[in-house]
Amino acid sequence: MIGLGLRLALSGGRAAIARLGVIAAAVACGVGMLLVTLAAVNAVNAQNARYAWLETGQTPASHAPAPGGADGDPLWWGLSADTFDGTEIGRVDVAATGANSPVPPGIPRLPGAGEYYASPTLATLLETTPRDELADRYPGRLVGEIGDDALPAPNSLLIVIGHTPAELADSGIAMSVRSIATSAPSDCQGCAIGVGINANGIILVLGVVALAILLPVLVFIGTATRLSAAQREQRFAAMRLVGATPRQISVISAVESSGAAIVGAALGFAVFFAVRDPVAGVPFTGAPFFAADLSLNLADVLTVVIGVPVAAAVAARVALRRVNISPLGVTRRVMPRPPRAWRVLPLVAGIGELTWFFVAGAPATTNGQLWAYFSGFLLIIMGLLLAGPWLTMAGSRLLARRARRPAALIAGRRLADDPRGGFRAISGLVLALFVTSVAVGVITTMVAYTHGSGGGATQAGTLLKTFFTHPSDTVVENQIDALPTGLDDDLAAIPGVRGVAVIHANPAAREGGPGGPDAGPDSLVSCAQLDHTPAIGRCETGASVVGISSFFGNTFGKAPTASEQIWPGSDVTPVTLKALPVRSIVVATDGSTAAIEAVRTTLELAAPDRFAPDTLAALSPSNNRLLTGYRQLANVVILVSLPIAGCSLAVSVIAGLADRRRPFSLLRLTGMPLRTLRRVIALEAAAPLLITAFVSLGVGFLAAHLFLRTQLDESLQPPGVQYYVIVAAGLLASLGVIASTMPLLRRITGPEASRNE
Numbered sequence: 001m002i003g004l005g006l007r008l009a010l011s012g013g014r015a016a017i018a019r020l021g022v023i024a025a026a027v028a029c030g031v032g033m034l035l036v037t038l039a040a041v042n043a044v045n046a047q048n049a050r051y052a053w054l055e056t057g058q059t060p061a062s063h064a065p066a067p068g069g070a071d072g073d074p075l076w077w078g079l080s081a082d083t084f085d086g087t088e089i090g091r092v093d094v095a096a097t098g099a100n101s102p103v104p105p106g107i108p109r110l111p112g113a114g115e116y117y118a119s120p121t122l123a124t125l126l127e128t129t130p131r132d133e134l135a136d137r138y139p140g141r142l143v144g145e146i147g148d149d150a151l152p153a154p155n156s157l158l159i160v161i162g163h164t165p166a167e168l169a170d171s172g173i174a175m176s177v178r179s180i181a182t183s184a185p186s187d188c189q190g191c192a193i194g195v196g197i198n199a200n201g202i203i204l205v206l207g208v209v210a211l212a213i214l215l216p217v218l219v220f221i222g223t224a225t226r227l228s229a230a231q232r233e234q235r236f237a238a239m240r241l242v243g244a245t246p247r248q249i250s251v252i253s254a255v256e257s258s259g260a261a262i263v264g265a266a267l268g269f270a271v272f273f274a275v276r277d278p279v280a281g282v283p284f285t286g287a288p289f290f291a292a293d294l295s296l297n298l299a300d301v302l303t304v305v306i307g308v309p310v311a312a313a314v315a316a317r318v319a320l321r322r323v324n325i326s327p328l329g330v331t332r333r334v335m336p337r338p339p340r341a342w343r344v345l346p347l348v349a350g351i352g353e354l355t356w357f358f359v360a361g362a363p364a365t366t367n368g369q370l371w372a373y374f375s376g377f378l379l380i381i382m383g384l385l386l387a388g389p390w391l392t393m394a395g396s397r398l399l400a401r402r403a404r405r406p407a408a409l410i411a412g413r414r415l416a417d418d419p420r421g422g423f424r425a426i427s428g429l430v431l432a433l434f435v436t437s438v439a440v441g442v443i444t445t446m447v448a449y450t451h452g453s454g455g456g457a458t459q460a461g462t463l464l465k466t467f468f469t470h471p472s473d474t475v476v477e478n479q480i481d482a483l484p485t486g487l488d489d490d491l492a493a494i495p496g497v498r499g500v501a502v503i504h505a506n507p508a509a510r511e512g513g514p515g516g517p518d519a520g521p522d523s524l525v526s527c528a529q530l531d532h533t534p535a536i537g538r539c540e541t542g543a544s545v546v547g548i549s550s551f552f553g554n555t556f557g558k559a560p561t562a563s564e565q566i567w568p569g570s571d572v573t574p575v576t577l578k579a580l581p582v583r584s585i586v587v588a589t590d591g592s593t594a595a596i597e598a599v600r601t602t603l604e605l606a607a608p609d610r611f612a613p614d615t616l617a618a619l620s621p622s623n624n625r626l627l628t629g630y631r632q633l634a635n636v637v638i639l640v641s642l643p644i645a646g647c648s649l650a651v652s653v654i655a656g657l658a659d660r661r662r663p664f665s666l667l668r669l670t671g672m673p674l675r676t677l678r679r680v681i682a683l684e685a686a687a688p689l690l691i692t693a694f695v696s697l698g699v700g701f702l703a704a705h706l707f708l709r710t711q712l713d714e715s716l717q718p719p720g721v722q723y724y725v726i727v728a729a730g731l732l733a734s735l736g737v738i739a740s741t742m743p744l745l746r747r748i749t750g751p752e753a754s755r756n757e
Contacts, residue, residue: 020256020259020260020263022651023260023261023264024260024261024263024264024267025264025267026264026651027260027261027263027264027265027267027268027308027312028264028265028267028268028270028271029268029271030264030268030308031264031265031267031268031269031271031272031304031308032267032268032269032270032271032272032275034268034304035268035269035271035272035296035300035304036272036275036276036279036294038296038300038303039272039276039279039294039295039296039300040279040294042293042294042295042296042297042300043280043289043293043294043295046289046293046295047152047153047287047289047293048152050149050150050151050152051152052181052182052183053104053105053150053180053181053182054079054090054092054181055181055183056077056079056104056177056179056180056181057077057079057175057177057181058181073096073097073098073099073100073101073178074097074098074101074176074177074178075094075095075096075097075101075102075110075176075177075178076093076094076095076096076097076163076165076168076169076174076175076176077092077093077094077174077175077176077177078092078093078094078168078171078173078174078175078610079091079092079610080093080173080609080610080611080612081610081611081612082137082604082612083600083612083614083618084125084129084133084134084157084597084600085593085596085597086615086618087157088157089122089157089158089159090156090157090158090159091138091158091159091161092104092158092159092160092161093161093163093168093171093173093174094110094111094160094161094162094163094168095113095162095163095164095165095167095168095169095174096110096112096162096165097165097176102177102178102179102180103180104150104160104180105147105149105150105180106146106147106148106149106150106151107144107146107147107150107160108144110162111140111143111160111161111162112162113140113162113163113164113167114139114140114141114162115140115141115143115161115162116138116139116140116141116142116143116159116160116161116162117142117143117144117145117146117159117160118142118145118146118158118159118160119145119146119151119156119157119158119159120145120146121154121155121156121157122157122158122159123142123145125157126138126142129597130594132598132601133593133594133597133598133601134597134601136601136605137600137601137604137605138159138161139161139163140161140162146158146160148290152287153283153287153288153289153290154288154289154290155287155288156287171608172609173608173609173610236249236252236253239252254312254313258309258312258313260312261308261309261311261312261313262308262309264308265304265305265308265309268304268308269304272296276291276294277291279294280293280294338393338416338419339389339390339393339419339420340390341390343386343387343389343390344383344386344387344390345383346379346380346382346383346386346387347379347380347383347384347386347387347699348383349379349383350376350377350378350379350380350381350382350383350703351380351699351702351703351706353372353375353376353379354373354376354380354703354706354707354710355706357372357373357376357706357710358706358709358710361710362710362711369711373707373711376703377438377703380434380699380703381431381434381435384430384431384434384692384695384696384699385427385430385431388423388427388430388688388692389419389420389422389423390419391423391688391691391692391695392415392419392422392423392687392688392691392692393415393416393419395415395687395688395691396411396412396413396414396415396416396419396422396687396688397412397416398412399411399412399415399683399687400412400413400416405676405679406672406676407676407677407679407680407683408679408683410680411679411680411683411684411687412683412687414680414684415684415687415688419688421656422684422685422687422688423688423692424652426648426649426652426685426688426689426692426693426734427648427692428648429648429649429689429693429730429734430692430693430695430696431696433693433696433697433700433727434696434697434699434700434703435700436700436727437696437697437700437701437704438700438701438703438704438707440719440723441700441701441704441705441708441716441717441719442704442707442708444717444718444719444720444723445704445708445712445714445715445716445717458534458535458563458588459535459563459615459616459617460591460615460616460617460618461535461588461589461590461591461592461595461596461615462533462535462536462586462587462588462589462615462616463586463587463589463596463599463600463603463613463614463615463616464584464585464586464613464614464615464616465584465585465586465587465603465607465613466478466550466583466584466611467479467480467582467583467584467585467607467609468480468609468610468611478550478583479505479581479582479583480581480582480607481581481582482581482582483502483582483585484606484607487585487602487603487606487607488500488502488585490602490606491585491587491599491602491603494589494595494598494599494602495594495595495598496589496590496592496594496595496596496598497587497588497589497595497599498532498533498588498589498590499529499531499532499533499587499588500529500532500533500585500586500587500588501525501526501529501530501532501533501536501585501586501587501588502525502526502529502582502585503523503524503525503548503550503582503583503584503585503586504523504524504525504577504580504581504582504583505522505523505524505580505581505582505583506521506522506523506524506547506570506572507580509521509522509523509547521546521547521548521549521550521567521568522549522550523547523548523549523550523583523584524545524546524547524548524570524572524577524580525545525546525548525567526544526545526574526577527539527543527544527545527546528544528574530546530548530567532588533586533587533588534563534588535563535586535588535616536548536563536565536586536616537563537564537565537566537567538565538566538567539566539567539569540566540567540568540569542569543567543568543569543570544569544573544574545569545570545572545573545574545577546567546568546569546570547567547568547569547570548567550583550584585603587599587603587613596615599613600612600613600614649685649689649734649737649738650737650738650740650741652685653681653685653737653738653741654741654744656681656684657681657741657744657745657748661748664677664745664748674745674746677745678742678745681738681741681742681745682735682738682739682742685738686735686738689731689734689735690731693731697727701716704716
């Protein structure tokens with residue numbers, strides 16, 4: 001039977017070869033996407049593992065033994081973050097205390113005093129950037145580059161600087177360690193804040209994205225396998241009538257489907273390797289991957305190689321259930337039962353579950369919230385798939401009742417007779433629109449409530465340096481007694497600097513003055529200085545000194561941005577203000593990279609500690625690298641899923657034309673104009689597309705709103721024009737796909753197609 005199945009699959013001429021080719025292409029697309037997803041999960045883990053050495057000093061229990069054993073020579077170790085032109089630089093200051101002090105990965109030896117190792121990208125920057133903008137921050141000379149095995153990403157900016165033990169022992173920013181950490185950030189407790197990523201969370205997000213992309217692909221595969229479905233069912237029914245058993249028919253069908261699936265799976269691996277390098281450059285985690293990170297293990301390969309053909313065989317078996325049960329039923333073309341209204345219940349249940357959590361409150365634990373939202377969104381997705389045919393039927397009946405032309409009447413009646421087939425063609429697009437509307441709605445709202453880019457160009461060109469003292473090993477105080485001598489004059493002399501504001505501690509707030517610490521701002525600033533740093537607000541009219549929040553008006557929350565704040569006057573005089581401890585300094589520039597980086601270098605040299613100065617815009621949560629990555633992933637979902645859904649639509653329209661070539665030919669012979677038939681095809685595809693697309697978008701935004709209200713206590717903010725333009729372009733492209741199939745209508749509905757076969 002296997003040989004017969006192969007002969008039947010290949011002996012149908014061009015139509016059979018074309019069908020197998022389309023199925024193989026669909027499977028290749030799906031397998032390629034699946035392999036990319038599996039490789040991306042592996043890449044996240046591989047990248048996160050290379051952050052492990054930066055956790056040194058945070059998780060001693062997970063450290064590897066030093067070269068000299070557990071009692072090897074200690075190493076002075078200080079980890080801090082720096083920035084250049086908006087990109088983070090990881091800085092590690094080290095000092096060996098003996099020959100057996102542990103050596104970080106990526107370098108052959110520890111740098112001595114006056115030496116440093118830099119990552120390749122940072123080494124290039126140091127060479128090509130003026131010294132006062134970058135190189136002056138790092139004492140010594142470059143003695144080598146850090147190897148790839150220590151770099152989380154190809155473009156990572158890392159530097160390991162050597163010192164004498166005495167320098168770091170007195171610095172207040174270093175600790176003594178005996179080994180280098182080996183536990184990735186997502187595998188340890190108490191890891192360094194801001195170092196690495198929580199791979200588990202990223203993998204969850206990638207899983208959602210993969211689902212959003214794979215579902216349209218699966219629909220595409222299912223649509224492709226239904227090419228020439230009517231002819232194949234009739235052929236199998238005829239074989240049943242002449243004595244073939246259900247098992248034999250199943251074997252023949254499985255051979256046809258599995259053969260195309262095997263070819264498609266092989267092509268899928270080719271697709272994966274073709275797109276691996278471009279995918280590696282997409283910063284899913286906020287940083288790109290090395291191409292080698294996107295690797296496949298044996299389990300991944302076996303899952304695809306074995307699972308795809310098996311799934312194809314099972315799908316073929318399910319598709320033949322009508323033939324096996326009643327072959328005569330197929331040859332007589334029995335009308336399928338119309339979908340019932342119960343199909344809407346899962347969709348209502350999913351929305352109801354999210355509404356319940358909105359009213360009653362989300363579960364207390366993270367795992368509880370995860371399962372609560374996952375089950376709710378899964379119910380909605382299933383509900384959309386189940387409700388789609390019923391919505392299509394309802395819309396088509398309305399179309400038929402309101403029809404004024406033959407094309408609308410024929411299209412409405414046919415969709416009402418087979419709404420499942422009409423919805424199947426556009427189900428992938430419906431799922432893509434739902435997932436992207438949820439993702440874009442949530443991300444847009446998060447950005448809106450954190451003030452987008454952090455206040456625009458003014459805050460992007462304003463730097464903040466917060467000062468810290470280290471009175472003991474356990475206490476870190478957010479103030480210093482006085483500004484380093486001459487620092488304000490040095491900053492003002494830098495080309496491009498427009499103003500310098502020194503933020504002093506408010507003694508009333510710190511000492512529990514009238515009303516306690518919450519009675520007013522915790523800091524003070526001179527209005528003469530504040531006038532030249534508008535990014536952090538304005539003075540009350542007539543005031544010479546004002547109280548100011550150390551967070552500058554909840555820049556990170558829902559309150560107005562800092563530049564909109566009007567700060568209240570204070571009784572402190574300008575003379576008294578100068579004698580108060582200093583909490584921070586704010587420097588306004590013209591926004592040029594040269595000015596910003598020169599200011600940053602000056603501040604770091606004057607007051608070195610673990611907390612480097614940064615722009616107010618960069619400190620905004622909306623500029624978080626993971627949030628940026630999620631925005632990119634949402635765009636990936638839109639740009640990938642919509643074309644795939646369009647391919648499904650094209651294949652479905654072509655399949656429908658092929659299955660109805662004889663009825664259409666008879667209509668043409670009876671005098672129906674070709675343009676009327678074209679209107680019928682267009683309406684049959686466009687009606688369910690537009691109906692379910694708007695329902696999907698509406699449900700997606702509703703689900704996003706319920707999630708935001710429950711989890712973040714925020715209201716959904718409408719996406720920007722870009723999102724609607726992309727969606728409109730996707731819908732127009734889908735309609736263009738329908739139009740592109742129209743030339744086939746004349747070719748396949750000629751007089752010869754009207755003959756009984």
